[in-house]
Amino acid sequence: MNIFKLTRIEMVRLLYSLKGLGDISPLDILVKSANMPAEEAASHLQIPEFLTRYERKKQKKEYGLSTNEIVELGNLCELTSLKSTAIQNWVKRDIKDLIGHPELGKKYSVEQAVILLIVRDLKSIYDFEHIRAILKVAFNTISDRSDDVISPLAYYESCARVLHAIHHQDTPSMKDSNLQQIVEQETDLIRHHFEELSDAQWVKIRQIIAITVLSILTFHIQATANKMTADIL
Numbered sequence: 397m398n399i400f401k402l403t404r405i406e407m408v409r410l411l412y413s414l415k416g417l418g419d420i421s422p423l424d425i426l427v428k429s430a431n432m433p434a435e436e437a438a439s440h441l442q443i444p445e446f447l448t449r450y451e452r453k454k455q456k457k458e459y460g461l462s463t464n465e466i467v468e469l470g471n472l473c474e475l476t477s478l479k480s481t482a483i484q485n486w487v488k489r490d491i492k493d494l495i496g497h498p499e500l501g502k503k504y505s506v507e508q509a510v511i512l513l514i515v516r517d518l519k520s521i522y523d524f525e526h527i528r529a530i531l532k533v534a535f536n537t538i539s540d541r542s543d544d545v546i547s548p549l550a551y552y553e554s555c556a557r558v559l560h561a562i563h564h565q566d567t568p569s570m571k572d573s574n575l576q577q578i579v580e581q582e583t584d585l586i587r588h589h590f591e592e593l594s595d596a597q598w599v600k601i602r603q604i605i606a607i608t609v610l611s612i613l614t615f616h617i618q619a620t621a622n623k624m625t626a627d628i629l
Contacts, residue, residue: 400441401474402429404556410472411549414450415506416457423451426472444468460503463487470513475559475616478516490524491515494531496539507541510548517555517608520615530607533600545597546590554589554605558582559612575613579606 402410406429413422420428423443427433430441446465461469463483470478487495487504495512499505504512511531518527528538534551536543546554561582583606590598 400430402426402472403474403560405560407473408549408553408556410469411506411510411552414459414461414469415549416459421451422459423447444472458500458506460498460500460505461509462503466504466509466512469509470516473513475612476513476516477615477619478512483512486512486515491527494528494538507548510552511538514548514552514555514608517612517615519611520618521607521611530604533604545593546601550589551605551608554583554586554601555608555612557586557589558605558609561585562609576606576610579609579613583609 402425406425409418409420410422410425412418413420413425426441426443426447432441444465446459446461446468450459464480467478467480467483470476486492491512494515495504495508499508514531515527518530522530531538534545535541535548536545541547558579562578565578565582580602583602586605587598587602590601593601
């Protein structure tokens with residue numbers, strides 16, 4: 397079995413599909429990203445069981461996720477590493493007030509799962525106190541979706557767009573700019589996706605998107621350095 401990673405943009409499509417939105421199923425998104433026929437993918441890829449169950453049901457509605465499924469889902473994505481023990485601790489103790497109770501029976505909604513993915517991204521730099529402060533900028537009452545400035549999925553998608561843009565741009569001269577400036581410039585380019593926000597709201601949202609992207613890049617640099625160290629020790 398091969399382990400592969402979705403790009404952040406592909407992960408966004410998968411999350412929308414799990415919400416019952418879009419014309420392509422979660423499993424089809426996964427198979428398409430691997431660039432191989434469905435029959436071959438079934439025997440060569442580690443496809444989470446919950447995605448095949450969702451496919452069999454053929455139901456156009458949101459899929460509720462267990463904590464283990466959230467871990468499986470998150471680990472499909474590039475620049476992401478989740479552990480079941482960590483997620484269990486987060487929802488039961490560390491960020492219980494952020495995530496709230498499961499919204500779909502005993503399962504978590506896609507938006508709740510996305511909050512956990514965002515928390516993981518921010519954990520590269522921040523402790524839970526700072527993470528709460530950052531998330532309150534976007535979500536106000538964090539466990540109440542009705543007063544969000546932007547939704548968790550819109551937040552996650554924005555970070556994905558900025559990372560995608562950085563990945564596909566020519567390598568900039570560090571004499572002319574630095575990483576913070578690059579991230580902020582690319583974040584400015586997605587302003588049109590948030591026309592409903594006032595300029596004052598956008599200034600805050602722009603900042604938390606930029607710092608989240610920087611945190612994701614920090615995790616990537618740390619993981620790369622750790623791998624390089626492991627290769628020589």
